[in-house]
Amino acid sequence: AVRVGTRHVEASLQSYAHVKFEDPDRAPGPRMAAAQRAAIAGFHQTGDGRWMYIHPGFAHNTESLLELFGHPSNEDESRQVVASWEAPQLEREIMRRGLCSAMVRDPEEWDASPMGRILNARPVVEIIQVGDADPRPAGAGPRPLTDYKVLDLTRVLAGPTCARTLASYGARVIRISAQDLPHVPLFVAETGLGKRSAHIDLKSDSGRSKMRELIGEADVFSQGYRTGALERQGFGVADVVREKPGIVYISINCYGHEGPWRSVPGWEQLAQTVTGMASLHGNYHNDGRPELQPAAVTDYTTGYLAAYGALAALLRQREQGGSYWVRVSLARTGVWMRGLGLREATTYRPFDDEEIRSYRAVAQTEWGAMHHLRPAVELSNTEVLWKQPPVSLGSHAPAFTG
Template structure:
């Protein structure tokens, strides 16, 4: 299995602790000696946070969870392997996508760090056209970086943050970790684990059957956007689940993100403002095993698709909730992005310094949250198989950011690389060579043409992770489960 032909597992120094934490947190069986192998060492990125190690730990924990599901079906455990640098590259997966005529062409100046009148920094995020227009309306200026900087100078940072939130727009003040833990939202998350798996309903244990892959026969309904939620369902597709992504015809999206997170999925369009499509979604949900909700907390629940409502269907479901600010506290219904989670929790403050905060050079909160949510879903499926019932998985970008921050160490500090949203999405990351990325990549033939993209970073001894379906444009498929 392993590249050097050696079947002995090994985990680099300081890697066993985060993996053990996740194993204990979600109640996985402790791996037997030699079962897990993680190749490589930090630092991978030029920052004091072990971004690649935590990604690798989350992926290895997913591998152990898949192994448990496989053992339920076959009686056999699998060996689990992760390459540390491949796991790190996966935190910038969209940046390594090579597809004809697909890319991010220009970045709105409404996305970025700006200094306010009181000297504090705020990260604005007009990532979709309506968010950009609303941000400019609040600021009273045109879409020009200098004009925005001048307009932000007319506000105190927290006042602007609150004005944006009241208008259902996106922006976050850069805080230190100490400030975040003193904030009501930080306090609400402080006692929570990085991912939660809780029982929310009763039901019979699901039958176990032998199948070709660990998640063969599992249906995943994917109502998510951008990166974290779609990464969760893409991770489940790696192991044979049938994933159906559902999007709304009126909602914008980011095409490179759609392609990057669409591997292995079917994609359909439903308009929940119509009675007909509401009924279609209810029917799909009634036949699903996993439901992934990546919208603002409460948004789908108000439309009749919350965890308790779907749990009441009685067949046993794993409901996964993914958002930015967490599922408790005064900010639980605020929309957010990777950059805002980094800003509020202390990552940007500690990475760039007090005078010039900066993003860490990876979308570490988004992708790692996706892996952690997938871990929760896998554990929920195993519990459903053993014990029955319905299970609720909760993960958020801010809980992940806080987990990353706790693992920071000055021992990792290399020359720090400050990053911006624009640099992250428009240039090939410098931490990886072209030869490395070629080794980590695979090709797919899609409706977009032949594309090159990262392959799964996780390795398993019996059922190598792979995507059976190519990434498809939104709305390609009818709203039905495959036969």
């Protein structure tokens, strides 16, 4: 039997907010605390009366946006600068520079747009057979994924949540990063449950060789890079399937894997912004001013959907053979969630500390005791849990054991 607590699921869409460290002084720090970043981030109205969500991203992206806007020092200056642009023009310029921000659209505008039509025509979770391979026999371990190995080349929330979910079913997961990639320390801890962590430099011959060695052992390869980035390093879906027939390759991005925005970087907030979620939520709660959902709904949900796709593909591989490509995106998830409708505000019941404590477990980590949400799924015959505490990035050698 499978049991899923709906309130527990609801809490899991704010999972990082429910992490508590017994010693706050040892807890992983915030991404950055620059005043300029805070001043420019969020919804701003443009000169044509429309709205933009300005997302500074990581530090190097923040500096590029600040340069575009003339380094505003406070929110008033930021509003004035954004108001000097028309929204479509500003969105195009920001995307041209490879940065992250987007114009607010209502559902009808997104659905009628070229990108919306392409993305909305795709399934929420795509599972595509991309090669032939013999079936892999079922493992003999006590948990569903005991004998399976997962390479996790993702960061922030959606991708790491996918691999963390597979780890909760017993998979051996190693998170691969690079020393020069920025991360959000709290997210690293919260999504690192059940994982080893290693650094590999894919720009070096030795790093690429080590990655191919790990692919030879892996059953799942999960990545959240921009479309085309890993292909240039020799680790696109065709490369990985050729290296390991029978593997399940997962691609996670913001705007989907086809169409004019397939290589545009994005975040949770931008998926809500473009698909009409922020518009709907604002019309309902905020007198028409766009407003985000009070949770990372597309990030976490996309991560869980990616894990679902991986499980379905692994089952198909076991029964029929083949190599599979699982594709999900934050924006496609957003459209799906938008279609579920809005709940009446009067039916919402906030979480109190006692209820959240009932969903928590404790991991002993390098940062001290970390109270975190348990998986929301319970299985009658097998455990769903994480047996390894989170660690700092690069804490292990690049190997599944050791």
